[in-house]
Amino acid sequence: MTHRIIDATLMLLARVIGNVVSTQKDQRYEGGRILVVQPINPDGTKAGDELLALDSVDAGVGDTVVVVREGWSASTASTGEAGAAIDSAIVGVVDAIEVE
Amino acid sequence: MQLARVIGTVVATVKNDLLNGRKLLVIQPLDGRLNECGSPMVAIDSVGAGKGEVVFWCRGKEASFPFMPVEVPTDCTIIGIVDSVFIDSISQ
Numbered sequence: 001m002t003h004r005i006i007d008a009t010l011m012l013l014a015r016v017i018g019n020v021v022s023t024q025k026d027q028r029y030e031g032g033r034i035l036v037v038q039p040i041n042p043d044g045t046k047a048g049d050e051l052l053a054l055d056s057v058d059a060g061v062g063d064t065v066v067v068v069r070e071g072w073s074a075s076t077a078s079t080g081e082a083g084a085a086i087d088s089a090i091v092g093v094v095d096a097i098e099v100e
Numbered sequence: 101m102q103l104a105r106v107i108g109t110v111v112a113t114v115k116n117d118l119l120n121g122r123k124l125l126v127i128q129p130l131d132g133r134l135n136e137c138g139s140p141m142v143a144i145d146s147v148g149a150g151k152g153e154v155v156f157w158c159r160g161k162e163a164s165f166p167f168m169p170v171e172v173p174t175d176c177t178i179i180g181i182v183d184s185v186f187i188d189s190i191s192q
Contacts, residue, residue, distance in 0.1 A: 018132060018187035020103070020156065024147050025180030026166050034101070034156070034180075036132045036187060050132030052101035052156050061188045071162035085146075085158045085165040085179045088101055 012047075013094065014039045016063045020052060028075075028084035035059065035090065037067055042099045053088040054078035066092035101156045103130040103182065106149050110142055118172050125149065125178065127157060132187050143176040154182040 014037035022034065033055040039047045051067075056078040059065050067090055068074050074089035076082050110124035123145040129138045134154065146166040149155045155178045157163075163177035 018185060020180075020185050021183040022156065022180040023183055026146060028165075029180060036185065038132065049102075049129075049137045052103065054101075062190075071158075071160055075162065083165055083168070085162045085177060086101070087158045087160050087162050 011066055011068050011091075012039050013042065013097070014051075014053070014065055014067045014090075015044075016059050016061050016065055016090070017050065018061060026085050028079055028086070029054070032078055035061075037065065037090070039067075040064070042097050051088060053090050054086050055090045057090055057093055059090045059093050064094040064097070065090045066094060101158050101179070103132070103134065103154060103156050103185070104128055104143070104178075105130055105134075105136075106151050106153050106155060106178075107140060108151060116173050118170060119144075119174075122167075122172060122174075125151075127155065127176075127178070130154070132185065134185065141176060143178050144172065144174040145178045147178060147181055149178045149181050154185075156180045156182060 018036040020034040075084040075086045078089040104127035108126035128140045131137045
């Protein structure tokens with residue numbers, strides 16, 4: 001089995017399906033919400049394995065979201081400052097997707 | 101970031117000086133339901149994780165940030181130990 005998701009570095013659509021609780025973690029994660037997201041295609045079908053992303057927009061379970069997968073942007077969006085060990089962040093809650 | 105289980109350790113005597121004192125672990129990536137996905141890989145520990153624990157890890161350049169200002173040569177670092185994972189079965 002290959003890492004379809006880990007190889008992808010572009011923004012992707014995903015559905016929030018849960019969250020992770022962690023006490024012992026990098027200090028820059030303090031106060032952040034670590035959500036489990038399922039990458040999806042525009043039609044809602046699953047597109048690869050779940051990943052974790054830090055929330056920056058108060059997304060909740062069931063929401064369709066946009067996940068950025070570049071460290072600098074993810075860190076800035078979720079903690080307000082670059083330079084944290086964060087590689088994925090939720091940067092938007094999707095209202096609607098329209099595909100021709 | 102992604103979930104993983106620590107399944108072993110790596111011992112390397114000869115290594116980059118900046119890796120001295122760092123713990124090298126073998127991790128098996130997991131999906132949201134803690135099923136194995138993908139191949140095991142080597143990760144550097146930054147939180148005191150041990151064998152058998154479920155952790156989450158960061159990939160890429162950001163993986164070296166927990167050790168700043170030392171620029172540890174890593175692209176896979178364990179950055180948290182997981183207490184619990186909640187998955188909502190309805191929203192899948």
